[in-house]
Amino acid sequence: MTTEHREITFELFHELYKSCSNWGRWGEDDQRGTLNHITPDVIQNAATLVRSGKAISLQLPLDGNGPQTGAFGRVNPVHQMVATGTDHLAHTQTYSSDPLGWGFADDSLFLFLQGGTQWDALGHIFRDGVMYNGFGAEEVTATGAKKGGVENFPTVVSRGVLLDIPRVKGRDHLEPGEAIYPEDLDEACEKLGVSVKRGDVVLIRTGDMKARKDLPEWGGYSAGDSPGLSLSCAQWIHDKNIAALATDTWGAEVRPNELPDTFQPLHLIMLVSMGLLVGEIWQLDDLADDCAADGIYEFMFVGPPLHVPGAVGSPLNPQAIK
Numbered sequence: 001m002t003t004e005h006r007e008i009t010f011e012l013f014h015e016l017y018k019s020c021s022n023w024g025r026w027g028e029d030d031q032r033g034t035l036n037h038i039t040p041d042v043i044q045n046a047a048t049l050v051r052s053g054k055a056i057s058l059q060l061p062l063d064g065n066g067p068q069t070g071a072f073g074r075v076n077p078v079h080q081m082v083a084t085g086t087d088h089l090a091h092t093q094t095y096s097s098d099p100l101g102w103g104f105a106d107d108s109l110f111l112f113l114q115g116g117t118q119w120d121a122l123g124h125i126f127r128d129g130v131m132y133n134g135f136g137a138e139e140v141t142a143t144g145a146k147k148g149g150v151e152n153f154p155t156v157v158s159r160g161v162l163l164d165i166p167r168v169k170g171r172d173h174l175e176p177g178e179a180i181y182p183e184d185l186d187e188a189c190e191k192l193g194v195s196v197k198r199g200d201v202v203l204i205r206t207g208d209m210k211a212r213k214d215l216p217e218w219g220g221y222s223a224g225d226s227p228g229l230s231l232s233c234a235q236w237i238h239d240k241n242i243a244a245l246a247t248d249t250w251g252a253e254v255r256p257n258e259l260p261d262t263f264q265p266l267h268l269i270m271l272v273s274m275g276l277l278v279g280e281i282w283q284l285d286d287l288a289d290d291c292a293a294d295g296i297y298e299f300m301f302v303g304p305p306l307h308v309p310g311a312v313g314s315p316l317n318p319q320a321i322k
Contacts, residue, residue, distance in 0.1 A: 016232075020234050020269050022133075032152050033133075033277065038199045042158055049321075051322060054290065055319050056320045057286070058317075059117040064079070067218040080108050082107060115281075118279065119305045120280070123147060124271065125272055132273075144310020150312070153277065153304065156301075158199050159197065160298065162194075162284065162298075162320075163185060164188065164288045164292070165188055166206065179254040180206070180233065180254070182232060182235070199241070201243055203246050205285075206247060206249055208227050224250075231253070234270065234274075246278070250280060252280055
């Protein structure tokens with residue numbers, strides 16, 4: 001039986017952009033957005049979900065094997081050694097003459113903050129010259145973001161929920177261009193025996209990363225067609241009062257985008273209107289297997305960004321603790 005979905009139109013976009021707005025909800029100076037839903041009671045309740053002592057990383061490795069292809073100027077991380085054990089053995093280091101035989105290794109990492117497992121800060125996306133809560137785009141300059149930077153998210157600890165969409169549908173993965181609708185999210189909650197509550201960090205697995213990460217150049221994963229959220233999910237996300245959302249895809253929303261000649265319209269609602277913390281390129285497969293094994297799709301979630309003042313995105317190593 002085919003489910004009828006509301007037609008995705010520009011009129012619907014404008015309706016959702018208005019109805020999902022959180023501008024002024026937590027004050028005219030607010031830069032935390034939906035993280036305001038994480039109150040002390042939410043964190044206390046999340047701590048009660050730790051039962052077996054398992055901690056599962058949701059991070060894709062930061063190395064040259066990532067999904068970036070140069071689109072939007074983004075490349076995979078570049079790890080370089082600046083001091084090595086072979087330098088030590090060759091006695092070429094500054095302290096090679098130390099009588100105690102002292103030596104060291106040191107290294108550096110160049111990376112795009114949105115190039116791997118990451119959070120988007122609220123200063124990452126603009127619409128008509130403004131970001132979340134009406135702050136002007138001029139607040140983000142070559143020296144960084146004076147408004148909307150990741151430093152406004154010093155910690156992110158809450159209840160996490162995994163919605164494994166392909167598992168619910170009895171499939172390995174969703175196909176590029178396949179949209180996830182609100183009824184799919186409701187179906188996942190029902191079949192996986194979990195509810196979405198205020199302050200949750202909702203992880204949505206499509207299987208897209210697992211399906212493509214071993215293909216040449218990741219099979220077009222980065223900036224290409226992708227399964228993801230339909231624009232019609234905006235009201236569902238807003239009404240649930242979640243704190244954050246993250247997916248195993250490059251851009252969270254379905255691609256090709258649903259509105260002709262537009263780019264990432266759902267981002268405009270999630271980040272600019274709603275002030276939602278959004279994560280992308282998360283490795284959710286290990287967590288999905290564990291949840292399927294024990295039947296528990298809720299957990300304590302810990303995933304603060306790096307404290308980089310003025311940054312509009314940040315890598316992280318998020319943890320699901322069960």
